[in-house]
Amino acid sequence: MTSPDPTRPNLAAHIERGLRDLRDLVALQSVSAQGRHLPETAAFVTRLLEAEGFTVRAYPGEVAPVLVAEAGEGPRTLLIYNHYDVQPEDPVALWESPPFELTERDGRLYGRGASDDKGELASRLAAVRAVRERNGGRLPLRVRWLIEGEEEVGSPSLERFVAEHAEELRADGCWWEFGSIDPGGRPVLFLGLKGVMCVELRCRVAASDLHSSLGAVIDNPLYRLARAVASLRDDGGRVTLPGFHDDVREPSEADRTAIARIPGDGQAVRDTYGVTRPLATGPAYHKRLNLAPVVNVNGWGGGYGGEGSKTVLPAHGFVKLDFRLVQEQDPARVLGLLRAHLDAQGLEDVEIVELEAHQQPARVDAAHPFVRACVAAAWEAHGAEPVVQPSSGGSGPMHPFREVLGVACVAAGIGNVGGRVHAPNENIVREHFEKGVAFGVALLERLARGSSS
């Protein structure tokens, strides 16, 4: 590890220019769920990259163009992954400033995509500019940059794209989108993502709703679904689906050490959200959040949901579930286990409907050299010890990068706990943008030097 660098380069001009890029990017309403302004935004990003010497290729995606840019030369290659699409701005009335106008208040920059993911894109581009300037106009390493416009709709093109374009994307490490700075100013790096499988369980007992007096002689679909849900986990949150844990890989010594060093035990989350029923506190908190596979009930419906009572026997009902998976669990195998379990429970009539494409878990060991390079660069840029999370509790399309390209992925970004990602008043802290540029400079120059720590 290095201590904070007193000879830190002066990045002020690059930061100002990066914030102007961010303002222009936020103004483009690239809402992928609604197909808004996606080719325009792809074209704008292309022009920004070309101005820095990148060769940019645009490929058709299912929803929006996929961009692959390349610049620089050297013994090392860094792959960067970002996206130029954003979540819808609804509900607009809750925004305190227009969602597509980057607005600064009290040290924060507000706007849709300010954090997720245009702030990261702009700060990384500013870092590339600074490194070129500091190296006589050339990049001392090869940078490959994959920027998609479909991340907020589940990256439907990405897995196949990565497989088909593996040669264009090979690298020594991948700087993944997202990552954050914690309230104490420590950068938080994530070394992986959980997999996810989203399903809906459905049960129907009749063609139409019935008077509940008939519940004496006709089965109840919500009871059957409740029994299915109750059979999937225990009160401690451990999944009880038979065979579910067979493929779970034990964490390495480096992973366990990293988890033990994560500060706090979730009290801030519990305070922020008024949590009354934690499943894990103390040392178990980060262990479960990073490494425990879980099943979540996301919602349910069926029968009467209004005020007061209605003595109805519902004809049908549904439950939405997500399974968050860890290495080496395979969503397709878990789906098969779920079907077999329901059948074994006498719940053959409970239908399983897959709601979206599976995502495989993916993660890199904390001892990997690219992880060490990122940790060292973060320490240098932030002047604080990085927090290393072996995995985010969330999910994303990291698996094809890790498995097809064989590349280590580390998420290091400029989010903050009050960043309201996906919600009204999305924001970043201006100082975090500045630190993000510094981190990019440190990481690129460190990789160019061939130094991992």
Added chain:
Amino acid sequence: MTSPDPTRPNLAAHIERGLRDLRDLVALQSVSAQGRHLPETAAFVTRLLEAEGFTVRAYPGEVAPVLVAEAGEGPRTLLIYNHYDVQPEDPVALWESPPFELTERDGRLYGRGASDDKGELASRLAAVRAVRERNGGRLPLRVRWLIEGEEEVGSPSLERFVAEHAEELRADGCWWEFGSIDPGGRPVLFLGLKGVMCVELRCRVAASDLHSSLGAVIDNPLYRLARAVASLRDDGGRVTLPGFHDDVREPSEADRTAIARIPGDGQAVRDTYGVTRPLATGPAYHKRLNLAPVVNVNGWGGGYGGEGSKTVLPAHGFVKLDFRLVQEQDPARVLGLLRAHLDAQGLEDVEIVELEAHQQPARVDAAHPFVRACVAAAWEAHGAEPVVQPSSGGSGPMHPFREVLGVACVAAGIGNVGGRVHAPNENIVREHFEKGVAFGVALLERLARGSSS
């Protein structure tokens, strides 16, 4: 039992007049849930009764006047119970003729309240008229008639009213509202009603919804509710709440015989509603429908219920339940058992909210003399063997009549399986109205003679 009477009285003129009364009653939009036209309808019913020599007293109810009418003299007293309020007509667009205009099509009379309960009120009044005419202008028995305007909103005034007016209401038997004619033309009599207790279970784990990645470390309210629901019954539909069955009274020999004589095994219901998961067929069908206490899940909500998936950890959720109870189960005791059971299951945080007033179960033994009189009158009027159901699967405010007044209640009415009660295109079969008048004449004259069979 008697065979059909070949000297049946000519009731044609009374039937026509009764149908005119029904038309006038249907035209009054006495929707108690919306407080529409209740005093006007009470006043109209009062005038109809006074025209037949009744003394009518109107008492204030919580929502609408309660009417108590009395006429006639003799050694026997018959109490009749009806209501003049109706369900809302929504959704109006689904009616094939205006809901408040009695309209005849293909032998059926359509209109809101045509069956529930204005058709019964009008047919009973026509029977009283006929008996008066056939007895020289006097009623040869005392008829007491309780007609409320709050039945469709749960009869909030009735229990106290019956207790406070017991002397005005005492009788040798009570002719209860509702009852039907089956598709084979056999009259169906009900000797009781199940009790009902409606509750909502609620669970909350946080102040606001969270990203489901936090499901690794924060409990899920829908899982907890599912576990509560799954613990309340088994797959055969038997309630598994500890202590629940302690007070269930074994059926008498007469009840068992009556149940064994009920035709069919529910196949018509299963065909009509496309039922795919019956809980009981064959001999078990009527036994469960009449005498089994059950728990129903009426509906549930919480989290995301829209299209596709949303990886949310809901902050809270709810489940609506009704418990259908049989003699001598007490709703208040069952409520206590439910709380104790949830606590014992570690579900102390699952809140129980009572949704409406409890209703106690009530029923009279099939061997009671008043039951025998009703059966004999039904046989005489319909020319077919009555079907005796020891209890409806449904619930209603019969308990105060049975327990406070000590009066046997028998439901004998003119509904039909396609009658769409509470729904658009509510209807009765015209011939059933005619048979209903004949039944009333037979019952009143049989009681006046002091003959029960």
